[in-house]
Amino acid sequence: ETGVTQTPRHLVMGMTNKKSLKCEQHLGHNAMYWYKQSAKKPLELMFVYSLEERVENNSVPSRFSPECPNSSHLFLHLHTLQPEDSALYLCASSQDSRDNEQFFGPGTRLTVL
Amino acid sequence: GQNIDQPTEMTATEGAIVQINCTYQTSGFNGLFWYQQHAGEAPTFLSYNVLDGLEEKGRFSSFLSRSKGYSYLLLKELQMKDSASYLCAVSITGGGNKLTFGTGTQLKVEL
DSSP states (O other), rough: OOOOEEEEEEEETTTTTTEEEEEEESSOSEEEEEEEOOSOOOEEEEEEEEEEEEEEEEETTTEEEEEEEEEEEEEEEEEEGGGGGGGEEOOOEESSSSSSOEEEOOOOEEEEE | OOOOOOOEEEEEEEEEEEEEEEEOOOOOEEEEEEEEOOOOOOEEEEEEOOOOOEEEEEEEEEEEEETTEEEEEOOOOOOGGGGGGEEEEEETTTTOOEEEOOOOOOEEEEO
């Protein structure tokens, strides 16, 4: 595997379910990001981790809970989501948390029923 | 806060040249990125400008004017595969690598 991978690629869940999105980067980067991409809206930054520490929490509802166990893996735990949370969730990584090119994964298409 | 504007859609002809504009209003500007995103795929990095001027990379060039809060992406010798969304994103100082994205410009290349 190379680059940034995300699983699952598609997820359908009910509002009472709990699920997790997984991201893995094989680039030796130290910073990882979660973005939300909704139709007709800009990419929205949700969380930033640098060296496994959260450095940015962009006023995201608590029903989204990130976890970064090491510099290669990033999770987004989901619980009691709302239909408006349906979107494409993109993970990205960069060499560090300064101004470097971010490499994106293919995303998880989430549908909340 | 930050505000980034770019056209929603553009159409151009194969072989032609197209310019996609991006204007921004932000405090603590620290660079501007352009990304390409094909439908259903991940955004991929195209260019980064932090100083005024033109950066050329093959068929793609990007220009920045910090005083005007303006950038453009120039695509030459358009190919059908260039049909995609082009995202303008601004980085601010003190925000780590926090990027604020525009809504993207959907480019359609026609025969």
